[in-house]
Amino acid sequence: MKRTRLLMGMPITIEVVDVKVTESDIAGIFDYFASVDRMFSTYKKESEISRFNAGELTKKQLSTDVRQILQLADDTRRESNGYFNIAHNGQIDPSGIVKGWAIYNAAGLLKEHGFHNFYVDAGGDVQVSGKNENGTYWTIGIRNPFKREEIVKVVRLDNKGIATSGLYVRGQHIYNPHKPNDPITAISSMTVIGPTVYDADRFATAAFAMGEKGIQFIEKLPGYDGYMIDSNGIATMTSRFGRFVINV
Amino acid sequence: MKKILISVVTIVVFALYAVFGRNSSQASSTATGKPSSSNTYATNTSIAYKDGSYPGSAADAFYGTIQVRATVLNGKITDVQFLQYPNDSSHSVEVNQSAMPVLKQEAIQAQSANVDIVSGATQTSQAFKESLAAALSQAK
Numbered sequence: 126m127k128r129t130r131l132l133m134g135m136p137i138t139i140e141v142v143d144v145k146v147t148e149s150d151i152a153g154i155f156d157y158f159a160s161v162d163r164m165f166s167t168y169k170k171e172s173e174i175s176r177f178n179a180g181e182l183t184k185k186q187l188s189t190d191v192r193q194i195l196q197l198a199d200d201t202r203r204e205s206n207g208y209f210n211i212a213h214n215g216q217i218d219p220s221g222i223v224k225g226w227a228i229y230n231a232a233g234l235l236k237e238h239g240f241h242n243f244y245v246d247a248g249g250d251v252q253v254s255g256k257n258e259n260g261t262y263w264t265i266g267i268r269n270p271f272k273r274e275e276i277v278k279v280v281r282l283d284n285k286g287i288a289t290s291g292l293y294v295r296g297q298h299i300y301n302p303h304k305p306n307d308p309i310t311a312i313s314s315m316t317v318i319g320p321t322v323y324d325a326d327r328f329a330t331a332a333f334a335m336g337e338k339g340i341q342f343i344e345k346l347p348g349y350d351g352y353m354i355d356s357n358g359i360a361t362m363t364s365r366f367g368r369f370v371i372n373v
Numbered sequence: 374m375k376k377i378l379i380s381v382v383t384i385v386v387f388a389l390y391a392v393f394g395r396n397s398s399q400a401s402s403t404a405t406g407k408p409s410s411s412n413t414y415a416t417n418t419s420i421a422y423k424d425g426s427y428p429g430s431a432a433d434a435f436y437g438t439i440q441v442r443a444t445v446l447n448g449k450i451t452d453v454q455f456l457q458y459p460n461d462s463s464h465s466v467e468v469n470q471s472a473m474p475v476l477k478q479e480a481i482q483a484q485s486a487n488v489d490i491v492s493g494a495t496q497t498s499q500a501f502k503e504s505l506a507a508a509l510s511q512a513k
Contacts, residue, residue: 138490249493257489268493269481277481279488291494316492344474347375354481361478372484 130155133162135248142242142258154231161227178216205331210302225326228252250288252322270313280369286322290315290333314354
């Protein structure tokens with residue numbers, strides 16, 4: 126069963142292959158995403174994050190989940206030597222970490238309900254589990270940052286997370302915290318594969334902020350692989366990335 | 374364990390540089406449009422060394438001179454440090470960096486779109502989000 130809804134400003138797709146899945150199971154996962162949106166959306170004035178940014182709530186008044194995200198963001202900032210930073214101009218925008226975290230939790234909910242073969246895709250960041258309806262591991266195509274309808278690389282993943290950070294959106298949402306006024310133009314897209322989409326997402330965001338050096342950061346992270354596309358359409362991949370690639 | 378393996382590999386690689394001269398395929402930070410060949414390294418996990426600190430010879434690494442120092446403790450390599458490193462701005466050195474791998478590059482090419490899932494950055498914009506929020510509030 127495969128369903129898609131627009132939530133958190135992006136299409137969220139859930140596909141569960143296990144036969145016992147019901148509409149209600151999947152609806153419950155979408156409800157979880159809606160609750161995340163209510164907490165973290167910077168586009169909703171009444172979200173906890175917006176109220177925190179407006180000074181209406183103190184840190185102590187934040188819910189456990191929001192405080193957890195702030196802590197995780199801080200950990201990521203340190204692990205990435207400051208390149209991952211959710212604070213901009215005195216405001217907090219945790220979108221670079223909330224998405225992966227939410228997808229990962231959603232996958233956890235599905236596993237708790239006894240489902241093994243599924244994926245959760247929110248805006249191109251994905252956690253896969255088990256196999257597709259053909260009985261093979263899920264295949265993921267990496268989008269061409271210069272031509273959205275084109276796939277430029279195909280990987281097959283065995284219970285992993287994959288996240289892509291990119292600048293082919295209108296309205297830059299990633300920049301170098303060490304040089305905030307410099308737009309990041311050196312690279313166009315950074316795809317990271319890791320054990321969980323939560324980690325893939327935050328490290329893809331951090332690596333993207335590093336520009337061309339980002340792929341070296343991923344190379345040095347044990348258990349993570351990356352595929353970086355620069356603004357000239359040249360891709361650089363980590364040394365073990367090839368093990369996921371299939372030529373379709 | 375993996376760090377030891379990487380250190381051993383690094384020493385072997387630089388030793389090969391020193392003996393056989395520079396490798397002609399380099400991953401470059403400027404676009405060339407040509408894919409460079411991937412490098413395969415010899416690996417050896419069963420070397421025993423005497424404890425101590427050993428500077429290597431200065432080796433010509435094409436874009437400058439490289440010299441490493443290996444530290445051995447309890448018969449195992451526990452650290453490899455750069456004593457000399459090229460100052461080429463396109464190969465900037467980071468503190469505590471113990472290996473500088475040359476990564477494979479390729480020009481992106483269209484593949485089959487016959488995949489289960491697509492990963493790409495979200496195509497969202499401020500206007501889209503505002504429009505979506507307005508539409509959804511009407512749908513309530």
